[in-house]
Amino acid sequence: MIVARASTEAPGEGIIGAVATQVQQSVPGSDAEAVDYPATLTDYLNSEASGVAAMTKLIQSYVARCPNSKIALLGYSQGAQVVGDVLCGTGEKFFNGTSALSRSLSKNVVAVVQMGDPSHVPGLPQDVGNSTKAGIFPRNNTASCASIASMTQSYCNANDTFCDSGSSIPVHLSYVKVYGTQAAKFIVDKVGASNGTSTGTTNGNATSTGAPKANEGDAIR
Numbered sequence: 001m002i003v004a005r006a007s008t009e010a011p012g013e014g015i016i017g018a019v020a021t022q023v024q025q026s027v028p029g030s031d032a033e034a035v036d037y038p039a040t041l042t043d044y045l046n047s048e049a050s051g052v053a054a055m056t057k058l059i060q061s062y063v064a065r066c067p068n069s070k071i072a073l074l075g076y077s078q079g080a081q082v083v084g085d086v087l088c089g090t091g092e093k094f095f096n097g098t099s100a101l102s103r104s105l106s107k108n109v110v111a112v113v114q115m116g117d118p119s120h121v122p123g124l125p126q127d128v129g130n131s132t133k134a135g136i137f138p139r140n141n142t143a144s145c146a147s148i149a150s151m152t153q154s155y156c157n158a159n160d161t162f163c164d165s166g167s168s169i170p171v172h173l174s175y176v177k178v179y180g181t182q183a184a185k186f187i188v189d190k191v192g193a194s195n196g197t198s199t200g201t202t203n204g205n206a207t208s209t210g211a212p213k214a215n216e217g218d219a220i221r
Contacts, residue, residue: 001032001072001187002058004051004079006116007041014039015176016076016115022184023072027191033058039078045095051082052090052098059086059105070194072111072187077162077172080117080154084139087112087148091141092119100144111190112152113183115175120163126152128179131164153186155179 001023005014013020013034020032035058037051055073062069075083081092087109089100100106114120120127120135121142126149135156139145145152155175159166176183 001030001074002035002055002062003032004035004037004055004073004075004082005039006077006079007039007044007047009039009076011036011039014076014079015173016074016079016113018176019113019180019183019187020074022181023187026184026188035079035082037082041078044078048078048081048085049090049096049098051079052085055082055086056101056105059101059108063105063108067108069108070110070191071108072113072190073109074113074183074187075115075117076175077116077118080114080163081119081137083112083114084117084119084145084154088139088145089141091144092137092139094137106148109148110151110194111187112148113187114152114154115179115183116156116160116163116172117154118162120154120156122156124154125149126154128153128155128182129157131156131158131160133158133164133166135163136161136165151190153183155183 001020003013024030035055037054038047040047073083087101090098118135118137119139121138122132156163157171159168160171
């Protein structure tokens, strides 16, 4: 798993790392690596662009070393926007445009979890939660994300300061507590599905019943 932390969090996986830990406990042999990027608010545009570049390099490295590896991408807040821009290309206003991850690399990605994404757009198939408003940096190129919708869950609730353009920081910080188990189960299910052993969770409708154990051969990076 490749994990991008939220703005202002200390280097490492940040709070969403708890989701990666749950997956590691359920999928033998799995590991996780944090994206090394500034994650600052003071120079957000350049920080986010650095995250996109760094995550892309990590994916390239994984695929080069392990061509058959399965990869899950996880991101919280600014990290969630990084994930979206890596996979869909950067198309938000004010940000320098980038291309979507090439198919030769994206084919290894089997699951995507975004929490509190500032580039969130409501009404998309991957959306989970009760948000009805766009984020503070809404994505303009949503069509480029269509191919990954079925393997993505993007969590956003009403009044979140960043993904719903609201005024509540507590809502923004609540997703691991509220949806963490669901998100971990979603990833484990997608790993199983890629090996023909799906437990049946569908995008946006997963229930927090605990992540099932996967087979040794399902290890995800």
